Amino acid sequence: MTRVAVTGAAGMLGHKVCESAPAWASVAALTRDDGDLSVREQAQDAxxxxxxxxxxxxxxxxxxxxCTRDPDRAWASNAVATENVADAAQALQARLLYVSxxxxxxxxxxEPYLEDDEPAPLTVYGESKLAGERAVxxxxxxxxIVRTQWLYGPGGKNFVASILKxxxxxxxxxxxxxxxxxPTYAPDLAEAIWxxxxxxxxxxxxxxNRGACTRLELALAALEEAxxxxxxxxxxxxAAWDSPTRRPTNAVLGDTRLAALGLEPLRPWREALVEYVRTMGKTQ
Ligand SMILES: NC(=O)c1ccc[n+]([C@@H]2O[C@H](COP(=O)([O-])OP(=O)(O)OC[C@H]3O[C@@H](n4cnc5c(N)ncnc54)[C@H](OP(=O)(O)O)[C@@H]3O)[C@@H](O)[C@H]2O)c1
Incomplete structure (x- = not known):
């Protein structure tokens, strides 16, 4: 068995990563109760x-x-915490997978962004996550480093759930x-991570997940499935949406490296959405 620590285990993705662990992994699920990762000693101890x-x-x-309203918190939890986790990984001589x-x-x-395209974040969130990438x-x-996009799934606040609500x-x-x-379904991403x-x-x-769409197309598809x-x-x-943050409008991620590594691409986003909406129906 390989000992694997998962941070953010109470969050949408972290929870799924723990739940879908393969037989070869013995998982330690770390939540905020185990320590604030932005505090160096707490991250190291945990x-x-x-x-x-x-x-x-x-x-x-x-x-x-x-993150836009509270840049200090964004920096602490995304940049400093990630540096602390990377330092702890180095001390343990552990392999680190950072989700960005x-x-x-x-x-x-x-065109879709490729892994070696130059980052240029527009937001405090993006800047703080990029600082995490650079520290790692x-x-x-x-x-x-696994970069993903528009995550949704059970057990988390997300766009699809908000539209249906x-x-x-x-x-x-x-x-x-x-x-x-x-749009990327957290359970599909969790399996791909393993x-x-x-x-x-x-x-x-x-x-x-495969394919891209607009927020409007995703909302219409979710409503149709529901x-x-x-x-x-x-x-x-x-520009008409009430938000303090200017978001990237076309940051579609290209997944050519996944195929180059010999891994199957994830299923098309719409197929995953159907599964999510069905799952939600059962839990309501
Ligand atoms: N959601 C998306 O659309 C999306 C898209 C692309 C990439 N990602 C990346 O995917 C990863 C997982 O996202 P998610 O949506 O599953 O996140 P999430 O549901 O918001 O969960 C994040 C977890 O991290 C914990 N956390 C935050 N700061 C912490 C700290 N300083 N010390 C200890 N724990 C801390 C949170 O605890 P508290 O609740 O107590 O703060 C929460 O349980 C993140 O790295 C995110 O940047 C997400």
Whole structure:
């Protein structure tokens, strides 16, 4: 058995990573109760206690508007905490997989972003996650960084759940029509993370469900799958959305490296969405 520590284990992705652990992994699920990772001693103590051979670092401050309003918290939880986790990995001689984001990109490229494209974050969230990437790369030459996008799934606040919740109490919704990305189902990403760890891969790998769409297209697909197509949906530009944050409009991630590593691409986003909406129906 390989000892694996998972940070952010109470979060949407971290929980799924723990739940889908393969037979070869013995998982230590770390939550905030085990320590604040932005405090160096707490991060070191929590990770040392696991004696991990692999660390999957899912913990982050993921509220994008929250990061804009509170940059100190964003920096502490995304940059400093990641540096602390990387230092702890070095002390343990553990392999580190850090989960990062499309928000490291500006979102102006016409084609999908590849792993070696130059990052240029627009947001505090993106800047703080990029600082995390750089800390990991500086401390651990054999690091693995998985960038993903538009995560949704059980047990977390996410766009799809918010749309379906809003549709049950309102007859009319406004959704942004000029942001494009690859919606990614957390359980699919969790499985891909384990498959990646089974390879010798290092560096940056983009992992998303296949295909891209706009926020509006994703909302309409979710409503259709949930049998709520009678809701009126108005597409609006992101500039009209009430938010303190200017988001990347076209930060679609290309996943060519995954195939180069010999790994199957994830299924198309719409197939995963169908499964999620069905799962939600069963739990309501
Ligand atoms: N959600 C997305 O759309 C998306 C897209 C691309 C990439 N990602 C990346 O994917 C990863 C997982 O995202 P997610 O949506 O599953 O996150 P999440 O549900 O927000 O969970 C993150 C977890 O990290 C914990 N955490 C935050 N700061 C911490 C600290 N200083 N010390 C200890 N624990 C801390 C949080 O605990 P508290 O709740 O107590 O703060 C929470 O349980 C993150 O690295 C994120 O940047 C997410």
């Amino acid at each position: 990770l040392q206690a696991t004696n991990a051979e692999i660390i999957i670092h899912c913990a982050a401050y993921t509220d994008v508007d929250g 984001t499309d928000y490291v990109f500006e979102g102006t490229k016409a 790369a500086a401390i651990l030459p054999d690091h693995l 809003a549709a049950r109490s309102r007859k009319r919704l406004q959704v942004v029509h000029d942001e494009r990305g690859c 498959r990646l760890l089974h390879t010798e891969a290092t560096g940056i790998v983009h992992v998303t 049998g709520l197509s009678d809701i009126e949906v108005e597409g609006i530009p992101s």
